[in-house]
Amino acid sequence: MTARLADNEAVLLAAYRDVAQAIDAGAAITPTAEWLIDNFHVVEKQIREVRVDLPPGYYRQLPKLAGGPFAGYPRVLGVAWAYVAHTDSLFDPEVLRRYLRAYQEVQPLSIGELWAVATTLRIVLVENLRRIAERVVESRAGRGAADAVA
Template sequence: MQATPSGASEQANPDAGIRPDELARRLAQIHTLDKRPKHKAILLQHLKNWETTLRAAYAVFRGKSSKDLAFSRAGEWMLDNFYVVEQTLRLVEEELPEGYYGELPKLEGTALKGYPRIFALAWEWVGYSQDQIDLTQTIAFVLEYQQVAPLKIGELWALPNMLRIGLLERLPPAAAETHTGGAP
């Protein structure tokens, strides 16, 4: 079975003592591109699965009374912001069609084998930045990566959507844990 992003590896943590420029260079050095022309759109399939999980969690939260939701900040957040999640999912689907996705260079030899290189870069950045994406820092991170391994123009165009996916990827586990009785 193919590794999923959420289980692929430990993402870099700023508390681990590595600077963003060091992380970018290290990633550029270890990212090896797969020479095979086409891959399944694994990431797009995961996106559909996450959407299903999020819709199910939203339905559960909508069915709870205000009293039941009082203990759950995650439930309240989901009810207040689900429209943003829906808009983001639609935007990614529109701006990242399967044909375009298929043209993005994919990785080999890592836990994210078969995933687009730009997704791996975005996913690591989302983890490193602890979900706090700052435009200036993101640009600096990508520029540092490109000092070692230049990205294709299509990858740069895909970066905003890959960052969105990296953030969306964190929601289903939290939503599932919350609506099944896990931590608030």
């Protein structure tokens, strides 16, 4: 997970720099690109907090999933991923509480997994933001190519 987090951070930083260069060049940017510029410090803070709050030793001790797309990953990652997918990345503490209670009616989470929920949500949200940032950069590259042709 540490390697993927570092990769996500590198992609997000590259996207931030791409948008910043576009702004410096006087190019128009999308609202999504503007959000990335305005909130990049928050993204960096979340990545730092993941590194502190979920050390590799603790991460390795979390119960793993045996099957499915997250086989071999901590079960709490699958829980967080499903929550984020079902809420379209909108965070609501009460919805999260209800979601976790409903999940635990079928399969109780350990205290360690419950402790890791917040950090794991950060990981999943950073992953989603990475995908959005990649689309921003691809869109900018496509627009640049179209401008060159025109």
